[in-house]
Amino acid sequence: xxxxxxxxxxxxxxxxxxxxxxxxxxxxxxxxxxxxxxxxxxxxxxxxxxxxxxxxxxxxxxxxxxxxxxxxxxxxxxxxxxxxxxxxxxxxxxxxxxxxxxxxxxxxxxxxxxxxxxxxxxxxxxxxxxxxxxxxxxxxxxxxxxxxxxxxxxxxxxxxxxxxxxxxxxxxxxxxxxxxxxxxxxxxxxxxxxxxxxxxxxxxxxxxxxxxxxxxxxxxxxxxxxxxxxxxxxxxxxxxxxxxxxxxxxxxxxxxxxxxxxxxxxxxxxxxxxxxxxxxxxxxxxxxxxxxxxxxxxxxxxxxxxx
Amino acid sequence: xxxxxxxxxxxxxxxxxxxxxxxxxxxxxxxxxxxxxxxxxxxxxxxxxxxxxxxxxxxxxxxxxxxxxxxxxxxxxxxxxxxxxxxxxxxxxxxxxxxxxxxxxxxxxxxxxxxxxxxxxxxxxxxxxxxxxxxxxxxxxxxxxxxxxxxxxxxxxxxxxxxxxxxxxxxxxxxxxxxxxxxxxxxxxx
Numbered sequence: 001x002x003x004x005x006x007x008x009x010x011x012x013x014x015x016x017x018x019x020x021x022x023x024x025x026x027x028x029x030x031x032x033x034x035x036x037x038x039x040x041x042x043x044x045x046x047x048x049x050x051x052x053x054x055x056x057x058x059x060x061x062x063x064x065x066x067x068x069x070x071x072x073x074x075x076x077x078x079x080x081x082x083x084x085x086x087x088x089x090x091x092x093x094x095x096x097x098x099x100x101x102x103x104x105x106x107x108x109x110x111x112x113x114x115x116x117x118x119x120x121x122x123x124x125x126x127x128x129x130x131x132x133x134x135x136x137x138x139x140x141x142x143x144x145x146x147x148x149x150x151x152x153x154x155x156x157x158x159x160x161x162x163x164x165x166x167x168x169x170x171x172x173x174x175x176x177x178x179x180x181x182x183x184x185x186x187x188x189x190x191x192x193x194x195x196x197x198x199x200x201x202x203x204x205x206x207x208x209x210x211x212x213x214x215x216x217x218x219x220x221x222x223x224x225x226x227x228x229x230x231x232x233x234x235x236x237x238x239x240x241x242x243x244x245x246x247x248x249x250x251x252x253x254x255x256x257x258x259x260x261x262x263x264x265x266x267x268x269x270x271x272x273x274x275x276x277x278x279x280x281x282x283x284x285x286x287x288x289x290x291x292x293x294x295x296x297x298x299x300x301x302x303x304x305x306x307x
Numbered sequence: 308x309x310x311x312x313x314x315x316x317x318x319x320x321x322x323x324x325x326x327x328x329x330x331x332x333x334x335x336x337x338x339x340x341x342x343x344x345x346x347x348x349x350x351x352x353x354x355x356x357x358x359x360x361x362x363x364x365x366x367x368x369x370x371x372x373x374x375x376x377x378x379x380x381x382x383x384x385x386x387x388x389x390x391x392x393x394x395x396x397x398x399x400x401x402x403x404x405x406x407x408x409x410x411x412x413x414x415x416x417x418x419x420x421x422x423x424x425x426x427x428x429x430x431x432x433x434x435x436x437x438x439x440x441x442x443x444x445x446x447x448x449x450x451x452x453x454x455x456x457x458x459x460x461x462x463x464x465x466x467x468x469x470x471x472x473x474x475x476x477x478x479x480x481x482x483x484x485x486x487x488x489x490x491x492x493x494x495x496x497x
Contacts (some may be wrong), residue, residue: 078457082452083452083455092368110454112455112459113455113457113458113459113476114358114457115476117457137327138322138325138455139322140322140355141321141324142320142322142355142356143355143358163324167322182325183328183332185331185335185336185339220449261485270376
């Protein structure tokens with residue numbers, strides 16, 4: 001069982017952490033360098049976590065559990081106007097990032113209003129490429145109930161946030177509803193506001209666990225971090241991608257941030273030690289996000305084996 | 308404590324939470340834009356089922372326009388007048404006003420906070436900025452920010468001492484406007 005953790009520490013000697021993780025059979029998911037600091041998102045075998053803890057203590061770094069690591073969450077607001085940003089949406093997105101998730105912020109083109117709110121097919125498909133979504137709504141319960149239409153067709157779990165208390169039974173299409181964070185014009189800094197952000201993270205955690213349980217019933221042929229590692233090794237051009245995270249992990253695959261037409265064959269022919277090619281155990285199709293490549297690993301029931 | 312004399316907010320239906328939060332939101336936005344001291348009374352009426360959003364406010368006494376003597380000290384010197392700037396915020400406006408009035412060649416700036424005007428007429432009374440117009444602009448901006456975002460049909464009636472801002476999703480009909488005005492009169496008299 002791999003455990004998601006986040007290492008924060010000095011840049012000096014951080015390669016010791018990277019080496020140790022690789023020796024233990026773990027994966028480095030993301031590396032963020034900010035001047036002399038570094039933040040590493042790591043998957044490490046849970047039985048060897050103590051070794052990593054010892055090393056990070058020695059390097060005066062900090063190692064915390066990052067329950068959302070290796071997942072991608074969409075934070076969706078009705079638009080990208082000043083009414084929704086920056087406070088609520090950025091606070092939620094930043095808080096999710098601190099718990100290890102890769103967060104994408106999205107503003108709908110016509111998500112505003114009560115009667116006139118809409119979502120289109122492209123936006124729905126783009127949100128469906130994530131592992132979970134957070135929809136941020138306002139302070140009026142009538143509007144929150146009415147705007148259910150925006151996420152009715154979304155297949156990934158949707159956590160809805162808003163101001164007033166609403167019974168879960170009144171929002172049947174939402175995975176969970178987190179109250180007390182409607183439209184606000186200031187940053188979250190009070191203990192109660194931070195508590196609400198914690199509740200959103202917990203709710204997203206439960207949503208992801210539900211997806212993990214579903215996947216466990218029919219396990220994937222191989223794990224997404226392993227695909228990520230293999231693509232990174234065998235398609236070195238991905239490291240020249242300008243994106244901060246050239247390979248984004250999902251629960252059921254990866255998104256490779258390279259142009260689809262030019263690199264689909266290279267990604268498809270990535271091979272594993274077991275003798276199979278990525279194209280045989282996964283679907284490789286264009287992502288709705290820019291011109292990227294979306295890799296979705298097939299379950300064991302379709303390929304007939306797991307490695 | 309509210310810096311305003313009266314601040315009432317009414318929302319139809321079971322929306323106490325929304326009313327409470329909109330109160331905080333309006334305060335935050337007015338405070339951010341530094342407008343709160345200029346508004347005496349504020350009445351907000353929201354009907355979320357129709358839906359529309361209305362704000363009626365009474366302004367505190369008008370702000371006089373800013374003149375050159377408010378921005379700096381005007382002194383008579385040989386060959387003209389000298390202005391020693393105290394408030395640099397309005398420097399650009401002051402220069403523009405002086406250029407317009409005297410012409411560029413007669414306005415000299417030997418130091419950052421010093422202006423010399425080659426003229427016999429005093430620049431003291433030249434209007435540098437119309438603060439009231441700026442205030443009304445900021446107020447409109449604040450109201451647009453406060454109103455729920457989808458409410459794109461807006462009407463803004465501004466007079467010297469009051470304003471009425473209405474925003475709705477559907478077209479604003481005379482019936483809705485008269486209903487809002489009636490409701491706000493009731494709130495005022497309550």
